[in-house]
Every structure is written in C-alpha cells, then in structure tokens.
C-alpha cells in the first residue's frame with residue numbers, strides 16, 4: 242500500500258503553478274522567458290496599505306489572533322459587503338482565512354460527504370475540482386461554450402442538479418475567461434436554484450473590482466435575497482489591492498456554516514497572518530480611488546492582447562468583461578505542424594511548443610476544463626505583452 246494517502250492520489254498539483262515554476266526554471270537557465278501564466282497584478286500593494294502593515298509590526302500586532310479574524314477586520318468586511326453589494330452581515334457571519342483559497346477549501350472540507358456533488362462551470366479556476374476531490378466530494382462539470390461567451394445557461398444548470406448536489410460553485414468575472422454574468426443572466430440562474438432548496442451557492446467574487454466597460458458586477462445573494470440563507474460569498478484582497486502575498490481572503494454566510502469553517506481552520510492553520518489582517522483593514526476601509534486607474538490600465542492591456550491575438554489566423558479571442566485573463570480558442574490551429582515536425586494535437590502541445598520555441602509561457606486550456614484554448618494573464622507591462630503577442634504571432638505564422 243502506498244505511504245501517501247489515497248485521497249491525495251485523486252488530485253493533481255496546480256497546473257498554473259507548474260507552468261509558472263517551469264517558466265522560472267527556464268529563466269534561471271538564461272532563457273529569454275515571458276511569463277503570462279501568473280494570476281497576480283504586476284503593481285505594488287498601495288502605499289497606505291503597506292504602511293498599515295509596517296505599523297502593525299511596530300505596534301506589536303505580531304501574536305496569535307482570533308482563529309477566523311480580528312474584530313476590526315470583520316467589521317471592515319461587513320461594511321464592505323453593505324457598501325459594495327447591499328448585503329447585511331454581522332461579524333459572526335464572517336470568516337477570514339489565509340487567502341480566498343483557504344476559505345474555499347475550508348468551506349468544502351466543512352461540508353462535503355462522500356456522496357456529495359459540487360457543480361462547477363467549465364472552464365474553471367484550476368483549484369476547484371481538486372479541492373472538491375480532496376474534501377471527498379465529486380465535481381460535476383457544466384461546459385460553458387465560447388459561442389455563449391463562456392457562460393452557462395439556466396437549462397444546463399437545471400440539468401446538472403441531482404439529489405446529491407450540495408454546492409453550485411459560481412465565479413464571475415471568471416478565471417480563466419474573464420466572462421462576467423449580467424444581472425439578468427445571474428437572475429436566470431438564481432431562479433433555477435430557488436427551485437432546488439437543497440443546493441447551496443458558493444460564490445467566488447475574487448475579481449469583483451476588476452470589471453470593465455459597461456459590465457456591472459453582481460453576486461447571487463444580492464440578486465436573489467431568498468438565497469441569502471444558503472449562500473457563502475467569498476472574496477479577498479489579493480487581486481484588487483495587489484496583495485497576493487499577504488494572504489487574506491474572507492467569506493460571509495450563515496452562522497452555523499461560518500462556525501464549521503472556523504472549526505476546520507482551528508485544527509489546521511489557526512489565524513491568518515496578524516500583520517496582513519491589519520493591512521487588509523486599511524485596504525477595505527481606506528480609499529478605493531486607485532481601483533479606477535488600475536482598471537483603465539487593465540482595459541488597455543486587454544484590448545492590446547485581444548487585438549494582437551485576434552489578428553492570428555486560427556485563433557478566436559473573445560473580449561472579456563473583467564479579471565485579467567483572455568482565453569482564446571485555437572480550434573483553427575489544431576492539426577497544424579511546427580517547422581520541427583511536431584503536430585499541434587492539443588492545447589497542451591501548443592503551449593509546450595510555444596514555450597520551447599518562443600519563451601512565452603501560457604497555460605493550456607485542458608488545465609481549466611475547456612479545450613482547445615489557452616489562458617493569457619495580461620497583468621504585466623504593455624511592452625512585455627506586445628513582445629509576447631508578437632512572438633505568438635510569429636510562432637503561429639510558421640505553422641503549416
């Protein structure tokens with residue numbers, strides 16, 4: 242019998258982290274690599290937030306805290322939900338963890354039993370299915386098609402619900418597609434969920450503030466108040482506040498669920514970093530004025546990438562509503578051959594050949610559950626994006 246657990250054998254390491262590691266390795270070997278695989282903003286944490294972190298250290302906030310968050314952070318989170326989403330929560334309905342990732346993991350660990358199913362629209366953030374598997378549940382996928390802007394339909398949701406469905410995992414704007422559900426589209430989904438009272442909603446709102454053009458962010462508990470008692474709304478400071486390394490995520494939902502999440506956390510990591518919690522208070526309570534200029538920059542980069550990739554014969558690149566990813570289809574490239582004689586049989590082969598030939602690191606679509614595509618993270622400089630897209634253009638032009 243294997244020394245390692247059977248549960249662990251069901252999951253794979255994060256492919257996005259694997260691609261980022263490979264790109265870093267090649268770079269260390271002296272290769273000219275442009276990494277477009279990391280899901281984090283390339284700018285610094287705003288100054289006032291950094292200052293709050295430094296003050297926290299100097300003022301001695303360096304000890305264990307309450308397991309699931311200090312009172313002033315929970316208050317700041319309640320204020321955020323009211324301000325941004327019109328949702329009323331008390332601090333007892335709030336949990337803080339080491340990133341949204343831990344909060345999602347805790348929620349699944351706290352609730353899943355062996356027969357339980359979790360509905361996950363594909364393409365999905367790479368960690369969802371593996372977290373469900375680690376927690377002993379079964380992921381059930383709904384394929385969102387490019388023709389429907391990578392969004393699922395109410396009919397698809399209805400058809401995927403069974404007596405064993407425990408959660409519907411919703412993410413808008415989405416990693417990896419950047420697709421965002423409008424109020425009407427989300428209402429159509431919540432109408433389906435109203436008919437199935439045993440299904441809970443896990444809404445991952447991590448990219449809430451990264452919304453572009455006329456797209457208006459909305460979240461299930463806000464759109465359908467009748468779902469409030471069975472919705473866990475997850476968010477965090479990583480993306481909007483450029484705080485990926487600080488590791489603070491949070492969620493709000495029914496008190497018994499929050500207590501169960503606290504129990505998981507109390508027997509694993511205990512409190513998230515005390516210093517980061519203080520910095521997160523400054524992020525949520527402080528000025529939000531930098532969000533708009535950041536978004537302007539992201540829109541410019543998104544347009545640059547969409548335009549350059551759309552110019553490639555064989556690539557279709559929809560314009561995303563938010564986040565900092567594009568998810569082009571390479572259906573028109575499958576079956577072509579590189580000058581070295583390698584046939585592009587899948588998006589994984591495409592990404593490998595692209596990295597080997599040009600040094601541009603992207604993540605292949607199969608990792609996100611919808612092929613043949615690849616994900617580009619455009620959270621990097623205009624100059625690097627232009628260079629990377631030129632290399633992708635040149636690579637594709639050589640295929641025959």
Ligand code: PLP
Nearest residue numbers: 280340341342366416477479490
């Ligand atoms: N949810 C989505 C969709 C993400 O893309 C990420 C990070 O990439 C997370 C959650 C987790 O973010 P963090 O753990 O940094 O809060």
